[in-house]
Amino acid sequence: MTxxxxxxxEMTGLLYLDGQLDAGHASDxxxxxxxxTACRELLHALETEGFWLREALTADxxxxxxxxxxxxxxxxxxxxxxxxxxxxxxxxxxIWTGFLQPGLAQASNDGFTQGNFLTVLFFTGTFWKGWDxxxxxxxxxxxxxxxxxGIWLLRRQWQRFTAIAxxxxxxxxxxxxxxxxxxxxxxxxxxxxxxxxPVYTLAAGQEVKGDLRVLADRTQIDGEVDGDLIVGTQxxxxxxxxxxxxxxxxxxxxxxxxxxxxxxxxxxAVTLNSTVAKNVMAYSQAIELDSKAKVGGSxxxxxxxxxxxGEVDGDxxxxxxxxxxxGSMGRDISIRAERLNIGPTxxxxxxxxxxxxxxxxxxxxxxxxxxxxxxxxxxxxxxxQSEYYYHRxxxxxxxxxxxxxxxxxxxxxxxxxxxxxxxxxPAIGFGALFLFATPIAAIIVCLTIVGLSVGIPALLxxxxxxxxxxxxxxxxxxxxxxxxxxxxxxxxxxxxxxxLILRAIGMIPFIGGLAGWVLVPMWGLGAIVLALHRRIAPxxxxxxxxxx
Amino acid sequence: xxxxxxxxxxxxxxxxQLLSQVRAGDNDAWGDxxxxxxxxxxxxxxxxxxxxxxxxxxxxxxxxxxRQKLGTYDSSRPFTAWxxxxxxxxxxxxxxxxxxxxxxxxxxxxxxxxxxxxxxQLERLQAEHTSKEVRTGLASLPxxxxxxxxxxxxxxxxxxxxxxxxGVRRAFVGVLLLRARHQLRDALAEGxxxxxxxxxxxx
Numbered sequence: 001m002t003x004x005x006x007x008x009x010e011m012t013g014l015l016y017l018d019g020q021l022d023a024g025h026a027s028d029x030x031x032x033x034x035x036x037t038a039c040r041e042l043l044h045a046l047e048t049e050g051f052w053l054r055e056a057l058t059a060d061x062x063x064x065x066x067x068x069x070x071x072x073x074x075x076x077x078x079x080x081x082x083x084x085x086x087x088x089x090x091x092x093x094x095i096w097t098g099f100l101q102p103g104l105a106q107a108s109n110d111g112f113t114q115g116n117f118l119t120v121l122f123f124t125g126t127f128w129k130g131w132d133x134x135x136x137x138x139x140x141x142x143x144x145x146x147x148x149x150g151i152w153l154l155r156r157q158w159q160r161f162t163a164i165a166x167x168x169x170x171x172x173x174x175x176x177x178x179x180x181x182x183x184x185x186x187x188x189x190x191x192x193x194x195x196x197x198p199v200y201t202l203a204a205g206q207e208v209k210g211d212l213r214v215l216a217d218r219t220q221i222d223g224e225v226d227g228d229l230i231v232g233t234q235x236x237x238x239x240x241x242x243x244x245x246x247x248x249x250x251x252x253x254x255x256x257x258x259x260x261x262x263x264x265x266x267x268x269a270v271t272l273n274s275t276v277a278k279n280v281m282a283y284s285q286a287i288e289l290d291s292k293a294k295v296g297g298s299x300x301x302x303x304x305x306x307x308x309x310g311e312v313d314g315d316x317x318x319x320x321x322x323x324x325x326x327g328s329m330g331r332d333i334s335i336r337a338e339r340l341n342i343g344p345t346x347x348x349x350x351x352x353x354x355x356x357x358x359x360x361x362x363x364x365x366x367x368x369x370x371x372x373x374x375x376x377x378x379x380x381x382x383x384x385q386s387e388y389y390y391h392r393x394x395x396x397x398x399x400x401x402x403x404x405x406x407x408x409x410x411x412x413x414x415x416x417x418x419x420x421x422x423x424x425x426p427a428i429g430f431g432a433l434f435l436f437a438t439p440i441a442a443i444i445v446c447l448t449i450v451g452l453s454v455g456i457p458a459l460l461x462x463x464x465x466x467x468x469x470x471x472x473x474x475x476x477x478x479x480x481x482x483x484x485x486x487x488x489x490x491x492x493x494x495x496x497x498x499x500l501i502l503r504a505i506g507m508i509p510f511i512g513g514l515a516g517w518v519l520v521p522m523w524g525l526g527a528i529v530l531a532l533h534r535r536i537a538p539x540x541x542x543x544x545x546x547x548x
Numbered sequence: 549x550x551x552x553x554x555x556x557x558x559x560x561x562x563x564x565q566l567l568s569q570v571r572a573g574d575n576d577a578w579g580d581x582x583x584x585x586x587x588x589x590x591x592x593x594x595x596x597x598x599x600x601x602x603x604x605x606x607x608x609x610x611x612x613x614x615r616q617k618l619g620t621y622d623s624s625r626p627f628t629a630w631x632x633x634x635x636x637x638x639x640x641x642x643x644x645x646x647x648x649x650x651x652x653x654x655x656x657x658x659x660x661x662x663x664x665x666x667x668x669q670l671e672r673l674q675a676e677h678t679s680k681e682v683r684t685g686l687a688s689l690p691x692x693x694x695x696x697x698x699x700x701x702x703x704x705x706x707x708x709x710x711x712x713x714x715g716v717r718r719a720f721v722g723v724l725l726l727r728a729r730h731q732l733r734d735a736l737a738e739g740x741x742x743x744x745x746x747x748x749x750x751x
Contacts, residue, residue: 010665053729056679060587068607
């Protein structure tokens with residue numbers, strides 16, 4: 001290991017410094033170093049390099065990520081899981097008894113008598129497309145679910161093999177679209193699907209066998225549709241005969257021709273001038289049932305202004321600001337509105353229930369089977385009513401469920417945002433900026449057609465983030481009170497408690513509103529922004545460094 | 549060798565008690581142990597693996613392994629040595645599984661310059677580069693070279709332990725370390741003309 005010039009080499013120096021030379025070799029080196037300045041300097045430089053490396057490697061400049069603050073858990077069920085499971089079970093039971101059962105009862109009352117709501121919707125209603133298609137739909141859904149579960153389980157491995165994941169994903173997608181079904185759809189419906197055309201007209205005398213689906217700016221149906229009419233359009237005018245249902249998403253709808261099935265609409269203004277054999281369900285700003293119109297089934301409307309001048313054979317359920325009734329209502333009516341006017345030509349053959357801010361104005365000529373059962377709708381919270389507290393518990397449950405979802409789906413993000421909440425000043429500052437600037441920016445972007453595709457998702461995400469804000473502030477509050485125990489179980493307990501306290505604060509008049517609607521959304525939103533920035537920023541810096 | 553750096557104020561007796569509590573299934577003790585060592589293990593992984601997210605994942609996985617394998621730990625040996633052994637095996641497996649470019653699996657002294665490097669240039673190289681630049685340079689090294697430096701200078705492993713982890717002969721560890729130092733010097737000197745050949749200047 002000694003060079004021809006008498007000096008020892010670098011390898012020998014390193015091994016000597018690391019104590020890896022045998023005694024004989026080591027004493028040779030020591031003896032040489034005593035007399036040789038060059039080798040002494042080399043040894044010194046190597047030794048310093050060792051210290052320098054150690055110092056550079058152990059430097060503690062990067063903080064440990066928030067998600068690593070919690071220890072990974074390998075043991076089975078923690079008490080927190082059982083609590084969460086119990087709460088979820090309770091929540092599901094409450095949803096069933098509080099929402100779904102009354103809803104189903106209402107639906108059945110409104111004429112969906114053939115079974116439960118889903119059965120009606122899928123198996124006998126608009127969405128039913130025959131057993132073959134439905135079976136393949138179920139297969140597709142099952143495969144989709146399996147693929148989702150598979151991807152979820154393998155996600156960590158697949159991060160490593162993005163290309164493989166991509167190919168497998170494409171393969172799964174290809175398999176998930178069974179060929180025969182795709183072909184069958186194309187054959188049957190190709191002539192009845194209309195998209196991209198600004199104006200679609202089905203001329204008088206023309207007939208469409210089967211369903212008709214249209215996506216167009218203006219849609220006019222003067223001919224006959226043998227099946228259902230499914231439309232997404234701005235203006236829809238139906239003068240012809242529709243033998244199935246009408247399902248529409250539109251701005252303005254006029255139905256002048258007869259409909260043998262149901263009419264279900266989401267739009268801005270609806271005018272019904274003809275006979276609808278079954279039920280009408282409409283969510284629209286203005287709804288007019290003309291005096292010539294007749295609805296064979298029930299009528300369910302959510303609206304601002306409703307004018308019911310025609311004839312309805314079934315029940316009427318209406319929620320809105322102003323409801324005018326001038327026609328003949330065959331069964332019970334239930335109205336929830338600011339104002340209800342019963343005109344001189346009106347007739348109500350069943351019971352009339354009305355909940356509103358002022359008593360109904362009933363014209364002397366109106367024929368009512370029984371007096372109107374009026375309930376005064378009080379504005380603002382009614383602290384004496386148990387329903388008020390029940391509702392608070394509901395709201396708490398909803399935010400807690402979202403918190404659980406975030407904790408399980410994105411624990412790293414959850415812990416990061418909760419950490420970011422600790423930086424109170426910057427979080428509230430950024431939050432204030434984003435709380436007000438985001439909707440303004442999104443609306444400006446929405447003004448252009450192309451911007452819609454950016455603006456609407458941005459607004460949706462914004463709404464979700466504002467709603468989720470309380471979860472992170474709640475988690476922060478919980479941590480203040482319960483301490484930062486390790487693991488997901490305690491984290492769930494902290495969120496539960498924090499959200500409960502925020503709910504309680506929200507019940508205080510004035511202060512509650514200020515905290516719940518301004519401070520907490522600002523704070524949480526700011527924390528989300530900070531955490532996202534922290535996540536994105538290091539990648540951006542790395543990308544710049546790589547490009548340089 | 550300063551293996552106590554990660555244990556902070558904890559004495560050997562405290563650690564032994566903590567370990568026995570963890571073995572007995574005490575979750576709080578496990579949390580304490582985790583908090584004590586997770587930052588050091590995270591930084592260790594951060595030096596070895598290319599992305600921060602990889603280091604985060606690896607830290608979690610290493611501690612899962614630690615908890616499962618704690619029964620096999622021989623308490624007469626230092627705990628940190630065992631911990632780093634588990635961590636380095638995990639990281640080395642991870643790197644090997646995803647390695648695209650293969651390092652030279654064998655090598656000997658012939659591939660190293662045998663003459664003296666210039667000590668003054670070496671010192672200037674050290675003086676003019678920050679810890680961060682060193683870590684950036686380290687990240688550009690081949691996996692095995694980087695691994696060798698981190699095991700030696702971060703985890704304070706002996707030549708035997710390094711040889712065992714990397715699956716090489718003990719006599720080859722010195723070569724690996726010296727070659728890694730040269731590669732790091734070259735990486736740092738690259739683009740900086742006054743340091744060109746700093747790693748192999750005449751002596």
